[in-house]
Amino acid sequence: METPALPPPDNDRDREVLSKLSQIRDQLVLLKTDRTTYLRSQEVIPLYNETVEQVLKLDNLGFVDGKPQTQRRNNEAPAVYAPTTTMLSSLNVNRDQACPRSYVTLLTHRIELCRTSLTALRERLNRLEDPLPDIYERIISLIRTISRANTRPTVSVSEVTGLQKKAQEIAEQRQDGNFVAEDGRVPAGNDIVNDVLSRCLGWSEAVLERKGAIPDGFKPLYDKLILVRNHLEKLSVTHAWALREADLYDYHRTLDRIDDLRVNGNWVDDQGNEADVYVRRMLLYLIRRSYGFVFQLMMASQPVSEALLPVYNQLKTLKRCLTEVRDNGGIRNLREVYPYSMKLNSIDNMRKDGKFMVGDDIPEGQGRVTELLEDCFDLSQELKIAAEDAEAKAKEAKESSSTDLESRTASEAESDAETDEETEDDANDGPIMKPHNNVPISA
Numbered sequence: 001m002e003t004p005a006l007p008p009p010d011n012d013r014d015r016e017v018l019s020k021l022s023q024i025r026d027q028l029v030l031l032k033t034d035r036t037t038y039l040r041s042q043e044v045i046p047l048y049n050e051t052v053e054q055v056l057k058l059d060n061l062g063f064v065d066g067k068p069q070t071q072r073r074n075n076e077a078p079a080v081y082a083p084t085t086t087m088l089s090s091l092n093v094n095r096d097q098a099c100p101r102s103y104v105t106l107l108t109h110r111i112e113l114c115r116t117s118l119t120a121l122r123e124r125l126n127r128l129e130d131p132l133p134d135i136y137e138r139i140i141s142l143i144r145t146i147s148r149a150n151t152r153p154t155v156s157v158s159e160v161t162g163l164q165k166k167a168q169e170i171a172e173q174r175q176d177g178n179f180v181a182e183d184g185r186v187p188a189g190n191d192i193v194n195d196v197l198s199r200c201l202g203w204s205e206a207v208l209e210r211k212g213a214i215p216d217g218f219k220p221l222y223d224k225l226i227l228v229r230n231h232l233e234k235l236s237v238t239h240a241w242a243l244r245e246a247d248l249y250d251y252h253r254t255l256d257r258i259d260d261l262r263v264n265g266n267w268v269d270d271q272g273n274e275a276d277v278y279v280r281r282m283l284l285y286l287i288r289r290s291y292g293f294v295f296q297l298m299m300a301s302q303p304v305s306e307a308l309l310p311v312y313n314q315l316k317t318l319k320r321c322l323t324e325v326r327d328n329g330g331i332r333n334l335r336e337v338y339p340y341s342m343k344l345n346s347i348d349n350m351r352k353d354g355k356f357m358v359g360d361d362i363p364e365g366q367g368r369v370t371e372l373l374e375d376c377f378d379l380s381q382e383l384k385i386a387a388e389d390a391e392a393k394a395k396e397a398k399e400s401s402s403t404d405l406e407s408r409t410a411s412e413a414e415s416d417a418e419t420d421e422e423t424e425d426d427a428n429d430g431p432i433m434k435p436h437n438n439v440p441i442s443a
Helices: 012-033 041-061 077-081 083-093 101-126 132-150 157-171 190-210 216-242 247-260 277-300 306-327 338-348 366-429
Strands: none
Touching (some): 012 041, 132 157, 132 190, 132 277, 157 190, 216 247, 247 277, 306 338, 306 366, 338 366
């Protein structure tokens, strides 16, 4: 696992703490990379307690108050973006438990860094007056779309040209080089939007000119970021079945490592040449996009043990299917419920004494999985009742229709019989002739 390069300790006390933390990290890595078994809390908690002990030592040495942390990438938005969810999860876990003061202090400092970055971003955006916010968002969206097109194996010139035309259409909305409001005045923040627009147009020109070409000195770094981005993008689609949350930390630390390679905000190759604007923007886009995927996947991580994830994911899929069936008209007969009921019963039969077991262990997250199972049973029962009602109504309608048909058939039969009797009587009486005086005369 990669760790950002930091200055080594300059005294024995710090080196001792660093050595112990490195040992703890190595043990955690071994647990995480062991795919033959699930992560178990009884193996992780002792390492957690040892980590807390080292945090207490750092507190005594004056490191937890945050003063030595105010350098390099710590104040940048991408670097503090993804770790926020990790801190939130830690705080939620420890909310109802006793938590070491030093640990809380450390998390508090990191959260303050996040708030500082967020405040700076908000202040910049709050300067924009109408109609600039909408224009600003459109330009940013164009820049990101151009960057995404630029990182494909083959850059589509037609796609980038179309995006460039959209940026030019926005530029044509200006009057004398300025965006104007409905009352004709130049709104506040015009300089910010103009600057972003010029960057967008310049970026599209650079992409059309370079067409994804990367100098050899930065090609390994670029390929590594492309690989990380593609893996994270794939996980964002298949994470429900393929993701171990612990795997995210490898990607996160890899991104930290690459981000930490910057010198004064820019990357340098082996010959000491700085990356030009084109290369720097491509690398920044890939890093920030990857951080975004890490953030998304951390938010989507499930509050259950890894051992219960297969069952949990199956139940989530079942619940989604049952909900969609219910919301789209329900089912017509009870036979359509049987596949869902059979699957739910098979999952329910996996429990022993009401608990899902893995060997002799009781994985964490029993309550969440049990709650989801009960929701699925409720939905299945709801569909079953609706199907029974539908079948009863259909049967009643069929019987009513059959009764109406029988009565109508009987009525028609009686009418036909009366008609036959009248015809027979007329035939027995013989033909009747009516003279002018209307007196019938039998033949």
